[in-house]
Amino acid sequence: MSRIAHLNQRYAASRAVARAGVEIVVVGDPAGARFDAAVRRLVLAVRDDGSGPWDDLVGASKALRWRLLTQPQPMEFNQGLDQLIGEVARLARRLEGAIAEQPILDELQLSAVALAQFDEGTVVGAAVLDSCLEAGAHESVVVAASNMAKAGLESWLQAHGTLVLTAGELDADLFGRDRTYVVGPPRFYRSSLVTAPATDYVCFILPAWFGDRSVARSAIAEYAEGAIRVPTRVFAIGDTSAPQQSVPADSESEDAYLPQPVWGSREPLDREPSAEEVLARKILLSGNLAMWLDDGERIRSLDLQQPPGERVTYTDVPAVREGSYLLLRRGTTERGVMYQAALAELGEQAESVGAAQNAWKQLLVQRLQRNGYRQVAKDLRAVGVKRADRARAWTDPNLIRPHSDQDFETLLTWLGIPVQPTFAYASRLRKMLYKVSAEIGKQLEGAVSATDLTELETVGHLGLSVAADGFRGILATRVLAISPYSSVVSRHDARVPFEDRSAQWLE
Incomplete structure (x- = not known):
């Protein structure tokens, strides 16, 4: 199909869904509803206690609840579900006596174990499969909430001929498939899934115990004239009654019951x-x-959407997002290794270049220590340095010089240093750095091309074999969460990966 024909098809699908709306099928799930109620009672019981011994239990419980929402396939294709059930039960037993409400722990453990009795999958999974088979498995596409969820659903549904994709993969030609079944609540997906649909029919399938059924809208829809507002039609299947032990009246919003990172104080x-x-x-x-991750300009990354040979790239630091893949080296930063390699490329001139670099950086450090960052930035702006906000970053030994020639020349003059030969030294060192970076990039690209990236997409991390000295032990890993605030850390600790289990329940 040509790009124009594909675009026309998307416009036609958007018109059809805007007129008919999307369907939301809520499936009665008594076992899941019982566990959901137990999780809510646990979260409410400990919410005012701050960080404590039950953090792991809360995290595991939320992760199990998330898997029920996004991976409803049978246990045979859902090993992670069985593992989470066992983890919740184990942690609940370990915490006996830790909180006053012992019945909450008992019910959480019992309701979790009860989930393992459904070897053929949850009732939600049955609804997904029945919907696909009724419409025609080869005419349907199932949308998963993540790459990990996609892998599990695909292992189950591919035998029936049903295509499973993530929302980001729907731009591909769907080869005549005209019905989209989305696993999970609408709020888990971007608004474009319904405002720019891939098929004429879109249906969300989720358990009845998840209360938020609102469909996301574009951020500007409220203010835009003629904005697309897609109507919804809700259908219920099975026993949708609430569990006997209902959720407390002061239950919080759904956000409190979804897996969340632990940032500490x-x-x-x-x-x-x-x-x-x-x-x-x-x-x-x-x-x-x-x-x-400091405020450097860019970081080595991996773009799986690019064709082989073009996947290793750089991402601007402000553009790093959840779901980005970074290429990191354990134990040290890539920047430090490349800087030393670039310096070595200069041969006999390396000592002079290194001394010149150290001289202007030390003078800038002294100004920052004496006058403070805000005053230094103000003074630099006054003399015409456009990126004066980067003054602190320029002191990093591994950052060679300001990107702008004019900024660098003005900075050197402001520091009282003759522009030459420092400017020429730094420019040559930067040229060598680009050369080293390109060579390493080629080797990384070769390692990526020779690796099956399926594990990276499903597991989230993968080691790469690179022959270059100083670059062994390269790891490709997915960003799971980014702290909402900055902290002051040692410069030597920036960009160096370290062991941390704060995200163990996000994967």
Whole structure:
């Protein structure tokens, strides 16, 4: 199908869904409703206690609830479900006596174990399969909430001929498939799933115990004239009555019961970073890892949407998002290794270049220590440095020089340093860095091309074999969460992955 024909098809689908609306099928799920109620009571019982010994239990319970919502396939294709059920039961037993409401722990354990009795899958899974078979498995596409959910659903539904995709993959030609069944509540998906649908029919299938059935709208829909507002039609299947032990009246919004990262207590930013410190956000990574990401310009990444040979790239630091794939080296930063490699490329001139770099950076550090970051940035703006806000970042030994020639020349003059030969030295060193970076990029690209990336998409992290000295132990890992606030950390700790289990329930 040509691009124009494909675009016309999408417009026709958008018109059809805008007129007919989307269907929301809520399926009675007594076992899931019982467990959901137990999770809600647990969260309410401990919500005012802060961080404590039950954090793991709450995290595991939320993760199990999430899997019920997004991966309703039979146990044979859902090993993670069985593992989570066992983990919830184990943690509940371990916490006996930790909270006053022992019946809550008992009910949580019993309701979790009861979920394992349905070897043929949940009633929601049965509704998904029945819907596909009724409409025609080869005419249907099932949309999963994540790559991990896709892998599980695909292992189950591919035998029936049903295509399983994530929402981001719906731009592909669907080869005549005209019905989309979305697993999970509408709020888990972007508004474009219904405002720019891939088929003429869109249906969300979810358990009745999940109360929020609102369909996401574009952020500008409220203000736009003629904005698309897709109507919904709700249908109920099975026993949708509430469990005997109902959820307390003061139950919180759904957000409180979804898997969430653990950021710990926030320390107040009552001081500026020293010369050996940086402001950085904590990033939680797949594989029980984390990293402090500073305000550098870019970071090596992996774009799985690109064709082979073009997947290794750089991402601007502000553009790093949940779901991004980063290429990291355990134990140290890639920047430090490349800087030393670039310096070595200069041969006999390396000592002079290194001394010149150290000289202007030390003078900038002294100005920052004496006058403070805000005053230095103000003074630099006054003399014409456009990116004066980067003054603190320029002190990083591994950041060679400001990107703008004019900014660098003005900075050197402001520091009282003759522009030459420092400018020429730094520019040559940067050229060598680009050369080293390109060579490493080629090797990384070769390693990626020779690797089956299926594991990366499903598991979230994967080791790569690179032959270059200093670049062994490269890890591709998915960003799971980004801290909403910055912290002051040691410069040597920035961009170095370390063990951290704060995201264990997000995967």
